[in-house]
Amino acid sequence: MNDVKMETAMNPNKALWEKGDFTRIARTMRKSGEALANSFGIAKGLKVLDLGCGDGTTALPSAALGADVLGVDIARNLVEAGNRRAREQGLANCRFQEGDASDLHALTDQSFDLVVSIFGAMFAPKPYDVAKEMVRVTRPGGRIVMGNWIPNDPTLIAQVLKVSAAYTPPPPEGFVSPMTWGVEDEVIARFAGAGVAKDQIAFARETFTFDYPAPPSDIVRDFRHYYGPTMNAFAAADKTGRAETLQAELEALFDSHNTSPSKEATCIPATFLRVTVART
Ligand SMILES: C[S@@+](CC[C@H](N)C(=O)[O-])C[C@H]1O[C@@H](n2cnc3c(N)ncnc32)[C@H](O)[C@@H]1O
Numbered sequence: 110m111n112d113v114k115m116e117t118a119m120n121p122n123k124a125l126w127e128k129g130d131f132t133r134i135a136r137t138m139r140k141s142g143e144a145l146a147n148s149f150g151i152a153k154g155l156k157v158l159d160l161g162c163g164d165g166t167t168a169l170p171s172a173a174l175g176a177d178v179l180g181v182d183i184a185r186n187l188v189e190a191g192n193r194r195a196r197e198q199g200l201a202n203c204r205f206q207e208g209d210a211s212d213l214h215a216l217t218d219q220s221f222d223l224v225v226s227i228f229g230a231m232f233a234p235k236p237y238d239v240a241k242e243m244v245r246v247t248r249p250g251g252r253i254v255m256g257n258w259i260p261n262d263p264t265l266i267a268q269v270l271k272v273s274a275a276y277t278p279p280p281p282e283g284f285v286s287p288m289t290w291g292v293e294d295e296v297i298a299r300f301a302g303a304g305v306a307k308d309q310i311a312f313a314r315e316t317f318t319f320d321y322p323a324p325p326s327d328i329v330r331d332f333r334h335y336y337g338p339t340m341n342a343f344a345a346a347d348k349t350g351r352a353e354t355l356q357a358e359l360e361a362l363f364d365s366h367n368t369s370p371s372k373e374a375t376c377i378p379a380t381f382l383r384v385t386v387a388r389t
Contacts, residue, residue: 142166161229164190172203181208227256231290259291273342325363
Protein backbone atom coordinates (compact mmCIF):
# COMPACT_ATOMS: atom_id res chain seq x y z
CA MET A 110 0.00 0.00 0.00
CA ASN A 111 1.50 3.40 -0.90
CA ASP A 112 1.64 6.28 1.63
CA VAL A 113 -1.38 8.16 0.29
CA LYS A 114 -3.60 5.06 0.28
CA MET A 115 -2.45 4.15 3.77
CA GLU A 116 -3.17 7.67 5.09
CA THR A 117 -6.63 7.63 3.46
CA ALA A 118 -7.36 4.23 4.98
CA MET A 119 -6.36 5.56 8.38
CA ASN A 120 -8.24 8.87 8.20
CA PRO A 121 -12.00 8.51 7.62
CA ASN A 122 -12.42 12.32 7.54
CA LYS A 123 -10.04 12.55 4.56
CA ALA A 124 -11.56 9.49 2.90
CA LEU A 125 -15.06 11.00 3.19
CA TRP A 126 -14.12 14.16 1.30
CA GLU A 127 -11.88 12.49 -1.30
CA LYS A 128 -14.56 9.91 -2.05
CA GLY A 129 -16.74 12.18 -4.15
CA ASP A 130 -16.04 15.34 -6.11
CA PHE A 131 -17.07 18.41 -4.16
CA THR A 132 -16.32 20.64 -7.19
CA ARG A 133 -19.73 19.49 -8.53
CA ILE A 134 -21.46 21.06 -5.53
CA ALA A 135 -19.07 24.02 -5.34
CA ARG A 136 -20.12 25.20 -8.80
CA THR A 137 -23.51 26.07 -7.26
CA MET A 138 -21.73 28.19 -4.61
CA ARG A 139 -19.67 30.64 -6.68
CA LYS A 140 -21.85 33.76 -6.45
CA SER A 141 -22.27 33.63 -2.68
CA GLY A 142 -18.59 32.67 -2.28
CA GLU A 143 -17.64 35.83 -4.16
CA ALA A 144 -20.08 37.94 -2.09
CA LEU A 145 -18.56 36.55 1.10
CA ALA A 146 -15.02 37.34 -0.06
CA ASN A 147 -16.20 40.91 -0.72
CA SER A 148 -17.37 41.09 2.90
CA PHE A 149 -14.00 40.07 4.40
CA GLY A 150 -12.52 43.58 4.21
CA ILE A 151 -9.59 42.48 2.08
CA ALA A 152 -6.80 44.95 1.36
CA LYS A 153 -3.96 44.27 -1.07
CA GLY A 154 -1.34 41.96 0.41
CA LEU A 155 -3.51 40.78 3.34
CA LYS A 156 -2.29 37.32 4.35
CA VAL A 157 -5.29 34.99 4.27
CA LEU A 158 -5.59 31.33 5.22
CA ASP A 159 -8.72 29.62 3.85
CA LEU A 160 -9.23 26.45 5.85
CA GLY A 161 -11.31 23.63 4.39
CA CYS A 162 -11.17 25.71 1.23
CA GLY A 163 -12.45 23.07 -1.20
CA ASP A 164 -11.60 24.11 -4.77
CA GLY A 165 -11.40 27.78 -3.84
CA THR A 166 -14.97 29.13 -3.62
CA THR A 167 -13.82 31.92 -1.29
CA ALA A 168 -10.03 31.58 -1.72
CA LEU A 169 -9.99 32.57 -5.41
CA PRO A 170 -12.21 35.67 -5.12
CA SER A 171 -10.19 36.71 -2.04
CA ALA A 172 -7.01 36.48 -4.13
CA ALA A 173 -8.71 38.38 -6.96
CA LEU A 174 -9.26 41.19 -4.42
CA GLY A 175 -5.49 41.31 -3.83
CA ALA A 176 -5.00 39.05 -0.80
CA ASP A 177 -2.08 36.66 -0.56
CA VAL A 178 -4.05 33.42 -0.07
CA LEU A 179 -3.15 29.96 1.12
CA GLY A 180 -5.96 27.41 0.83
CA VAL A 181 -5.66 24.33 3.03
CA ASP A 182 -7.90 21.31 2.61
CA ILE A 183 -7.77 17.70 3.70
CA ALA A 184 -8.85 16.37 0.29
CA ARG A 185 -6.04 15.90 -2.24
CA ASN A 186 -8.43 16.06 -5.23
CA LEU A 187 -9.81 19.44 -4.08
CA VAL A 188 -6.32 20.86 -3.50
CA GLU A 189 -5.45 19.85 -7.07
CA ALA A 190 -8.67 21.40 -8.37
CA GLY A 191 -7.95 24.63 -6.46
CA ASN A 192 -4.42 24.93 -7.83
CA ARG A 193 -5.73 24.24 -11.34
CA ARG A 194 -8.44 26.93 -11.02
CA ALA A 195 -5.88 29.45 -9.64
CA ARG A 196 -3.63 28.77 -12.65
CA GLU A 197 -6.55 29.10 -15.08
CA GLN A 198 -7.52 32.44 -13.49
CA GLY A 199 -3.91 33.68 -13.53
CA LEU A 200 -3.88 34.13 -9.74
CA ALA A 201 -0.24 33.62 -8.74
CA ASN A 202 -1.11 34.97 -5.25
CA CYS A 203 -3.31 31.94 -4.44
CA ARG A 204 -2.01 28.46 -3.72
CA PHE A 205 -3.49 25.35 -2.19
CA GLN A 206 -1.95 22.60 -0.09
CA GLU A 207 -3.12 19.59 1.86
CA GLY A 208 -3.60 19.89 5.59
CA ASP A 209 -5.87 19.00 8.48
CA ALA A 210 -7.67 21.83 10.32
CA SER A 211 -7.19 20.02 13.62
CA ASP A 212 -3.40 19.86 13.19
CA LEU A 213 -1.83 22.61 11.08
CA HIS A 214 1.76 21.67 11.98
CA ALA A 215 3.08 22.87 8.60
CA LEU A 216 1.98 26.45 9.39
CA THR A 217 3.89 28.76 11.72
CA ASP A 218 2.37 30.67 14.66
CA GLN A 219 0.78 34.06 14.03
CA SER A 220 1.41 33.99 10.28
CA PHE A 221 -1.99 35.15 8.92
CA ASP A 222 -3.95 38.42 9.15
CA LEU A 223 -7.21 36.63 8.41
CA VAL A 224 -8.19 32.99 8.81
CA VAL A 225 -11.36 32.10 6.94
CA SER A 226 -13.30 28.86 7.07
CA ILE A 227 -16.61 28.69 5.22
CA PHE A 228 -18.38 25.37 5.90
CA GLY A 229 -14.87 23.87 6.07
CA ALA A 230 -13.20 23.47 9.49
CA MET A 231 -16.63 22.61 10.93
CA PHE A 232 -16.19 19.18 9.31
CA ALA A 233 -12.88 18.40 11.04
CA PRO A 234 -13.05 16.13 14.07
CA LYS A 235 -11.66 17.45 17.39
CA PRO A 236 -13.28 20.91 17.35
CA TYR A 237 -11.29 22.15 20.36
CA ASP A 238 -8.05 21.42 18.48
CA VAL A 239 -9.46 23.21 15.43
CA ALA A 240 -10.18 26.36 17.47
CA LYS A 241 -6.66 26.25 18.98
CA GLU A 242 -5.04 25.86 15.58
CA MET A 243 -7.04 28.71 14.03
CA VAL A 244 -6.08 31.01 16.92
CA ARG A 245 -2.42 29.90 16.87
CA VAL A 246 -1.87 30.76 13.19
CA THR A 247 -3.66 34.14 13.38
CA ARG A 248 -1.51 37.16 14.26
CA PRO A 249 -2.50 39.35 17.23
CA GLY A 250 -4.81 42.04 15.83
CA GLY A 251 -5.96 39.62 13.13
CA ARG A 252 -9.35 37.99 12.62
CA ILE A 253 -10.97 34.60 12.17
CA VAL A 254 -14.19 34.33 10.15
CA MET A 255 -16.14 31.07 10.11
CA GLY A 256 -19.34 30.20 8.25
CA ASN A 257 -21.12 27.31 9.96
CA TRP A 258 -24.40 25.55 9.21
CA ILE A 259 -26.95 25.65 12.01
CA PRO A 260 -28.49 22.47 13.47
CA ASN A 261 -32.30 22.14 13.15
CA ASP A 262 -32.47 25.25 11.00
CA PRO A 263 -35.46 25.17 8.63
CA THR A 264 -33.32 26.02 5.57
CA LEU A 265 -31.66 23.63 3.13
CA ILE A 266 -28.52 22.11 4.62
CA ALA A 267 -29.85 21.26 8.10
CA GLN A 268 -32.88 19.71 6.39
CA VAL A 269 -30.71 17.66 3.98
CA LEU A 270 -28.89 16.30 7.03
CA LYS A 271 -32.16 15.57 8.82
CA VAL A 272 -33.56 13.66 5.84
CA SER A 273 -30.25 11.80 5.29
CA ALA A 274 -29.93 10.86 8.99
CA ALA A 275 -33.22 8.97 8.80
CA TYR A 276 -31.60 6.59 6.27
CA THR A 277 -28.17 6.26 7.90
CA PRO A 278 -27.12 4.14 10.90
CA PRO A 279 -26.44 6.18 14.06
CA PRO A 280 -22.89 7.60 14.24
CA PRO A 281 -20.30 5.89 16.46
CA GLU A 282 -20.28 6.74 20.15
CA GLY A 283 -18.35 9.94 20.90
CA PHE A 284 -18.98 11.38 17.42
CA VAL A 285 -19.25 15.18 17.56
CA SER A 286 -21.61 16.49 14.90
CA PRO A 287 -20.07 19.17 12.61
CA MET A 288 -23.37 21.05 13.06
CA THR A 289 -22.45 21.84 16.68
CA TRP A 290 -20.22 24.59 15.21
CA GLY A 291 -23.54 26.31 14.47
CA VAL A 292 -24.40 26.59 18.19
CA GLU A 293 -23.16 29.86 19.74
CA ASP A 294 -22.42 28.43 23.22
CA GLU A 295 -20.35 25.61 21.66
CA VAL A 296 -18.37 28.11 19.60
CA ILE A 297 -17.72 30.24 22.70
CA ALA A 298 -16.55 27.18 24.68
CA ARG A 299 -14.22 26.01 21.88
CA PHE A 300 -12.57 29.41 21.47
CA ALA A 301 -12.41 29.83 25.27
CA GLY A 302 -10.31 26.65 25.22
CA ALA A 303 -7.95 28.52 22.87
CA GLY A 304 -7.76 31.53 25.21
CA VAL A 305 -10.32 33.74 23.45
CA ALA A 306 -12.73 35.75 25.64
CA LYS A 307 -16.44 35.71 24.86
CA ASP A 308 -16.52 39.44 24.08
CA GLN A 309 -14.01 38.92 21.26
CA ILE A 310 -16.53 36.79 19.37
CA ALA A 311 -19.38 38.19 17.27
CA PHE A 312 -22.24 36.21 15.74
CA ALA A 313 -24.54 36.98 12.82
CA ARG A 314 -27.07 34.97 10.85
CA GLU A 315 -26.48 35.35 7.13
CA THR A 316 -27.76 33.83 3.90
CA PHE A 317 -25.76 31.70 1.45
CA THR A 318 -27.46 30.94 -1.86
CA PHE A 319 -26.96 27.80 -3.94
CA ASP A 320 -27.34 29.01 -7.46
CA TYR A 321 -27.10 27.05 -10.72
CA PRO A 322 -28.67 26.99 -14.21
CA ALA A 323 -30.05 23.45 -13.80
CA PRO A 324 -33.18 22.09 -12.10
CA PRO A 325 -33.07 21.07 -8.42
CA SER A 326 -33.29 17.37 -9.40
CA ASP A 327 -29.88 17.72 -11.14
CA ILE A 328 -28.37 19.22 -7.99
CA VAL A 329 -29.80 16.36 -5.89
CA ARG A 330 -28.21 13.91 -8.35
CA ASP A 331 -24.86 15.69 -7.84
CA PHE A 332 -25.26 15.40 -4.05
CA ARG A 333 -26.08 11.70 -4.49
CA HIS A 334 -23.06 10.89 -6.65
CA TYR A 335 -20.42 13.45 -5.64
CA TYR A 336 -21.00 14.77 -2.07
CA GLY A 337 -19.34 12.37 0.43
CA PRO A 338 -21.88 12.67 3.29
CA THR A 339 -24.88 12.22 0.94
CA MET A 340 -23.11 9.39 -0.91
CA ASN A 341 -22.90 7.60 2.44
CA ALA A 342 -26.61 8.16 3.12
CA PHE A 343 -27.47 6.69 -0.31
CA ALA A 344 -25.13 3.72 0.26
CA ALA A 345 -26.95 2.98 3.54
CA ALA A 346 -30.38 3.51 1.95
CA ASP A 347 -29.41 1.18 -0.91
CA LYS A 348 -28.81 -1.65 1.56
CA THR A 349 -32.42 -1.45 2.69
CA GLY A 350 -33.82 -0.85 -0.81
CA ARG A 351 -34.73 2.77 0.02
CA ALA A 352 -32.35 4.75 -2.23
CA GLU A 353 -35.11 5.91 -4.59
CA THR A 354 -37.27 7.01 -1.62
CA LEU A 355 -34.34 9.08 -0.35
CA GLN A 356 -33.87 10.57 -3.85
CA ALA A 357 -37.59 11.50 -3.99
CA GLU A 358 -37.52 13.00 -0.49
CA LEU A 359 -34.47 15.13 -1.31
CA GLU A 360 -35.94 16.25 -4.63
CA ALA A 361 -39.14 17.35 -2.86
CA LEU A 362 -37.02 19.19 -0.29
CA PHE A 363 -34.90 21.00 -2.90
CA ASP A 364 -38.02 21.84 -4.96
CA SER A 365 -39.80 23.29 -1.94
CA HIS A 366 -36.81 25.56 -1.17
CA ASN A 367 -36.20 26.64 -4.75
CA THR A 368 -36.92 30.35 -5.26
CA SER A 369 -36.03 30.42 -8.96
CA PRO A 370 -38.93 31.58 -11.16
CA SER A 371 -37.78 29.03 -13.76
CA LYS A 372 -38.17 25.31 -13.06
CA GLU A 373 -35.00 24.82 -15.13
CA ALA A 374 -32.84 26.71 -12.63
CA THR A 375 -31.97 26.42 -8.95
CA CYS A 376 -31.70 29.26 -6.47
CA ILE A 377 -31.87 28.07 -2.87
CA PRO A 378 -31.06 30.38 0.05
CA ALA A 379 -29.77 28.80 3.26
CA THR A 380 -29.07 30.41 6.63
CA PHE A 381 -25.67 30.05 8.30
CA LEU A 382 -23.99 31.32 11.44
CA ARG A 383 -21.18 33.78 10.74
CA VAL A 384 -18.61 33.77 13.54
CA THR A 385 -16.04 36.55 13.74
CA VAL A 386 -13.22 36.31 16.26
CA ALA A 387 -10.99 39.29 16.99
CA ARG A 388 -7.54 37.95 17.92
CA THR A 389 -5.90 40.11 20.59
C1 LIG B 1 -18.69 21.71 2.44
S1 LIG B 1 -17.06 21.75 1.80
C2 LIG B 1 -16.74 23.50 1.72
C3 LIG B 1 -15.60 23.88 0.82
C4 LIG B 1 -15.36 25.37 0.61
N1 LIG B 1 -15.04 26.07 1.82
C5 LIG B 1 -16.52 26.01 -0.10
O1 LIG B 1 -17.19 26.87 0.52
O2 LIG B 1 -16.77 25.67 -1.27
C6 LIG B 1 -16.11 21.20 3.19
C7 LIG B 1 -14.63 21.20 2.92
O3 LIG B 1 -13.92 20.95 4.15
C8 LIG B 1 -12.85 20.07 3.87
N2 LIG B 1 -12.48 19.40 5.11
C9 LIG B 1 -13.16 18.45 5.80
N3 LIG B 1 -12.47 18.07 6.90
C10 LIG B 1 -11.31 18.80 6.91
C11 LIG B 1 -10.19 18.87 7.77
N4 LIG B 1 -10.09 18.07 8.84
N5 LIG B 1 -9.20 19.74 7.50
C12 LIG B 1 -9.26 20.52 6.37
N6 LIG B 1 -10.29 20.48 5.51
C13 LIG B 1 -11.31 19.65 5.76
C14 LIG B 1 -13.43 19.13 2.81
O4 LIG B 1 -12.43 18.43 2.11
C15 LIG B 1 -14.21 20.10 1.95
O5 LIG B 1 -13.41 20.68 0.94
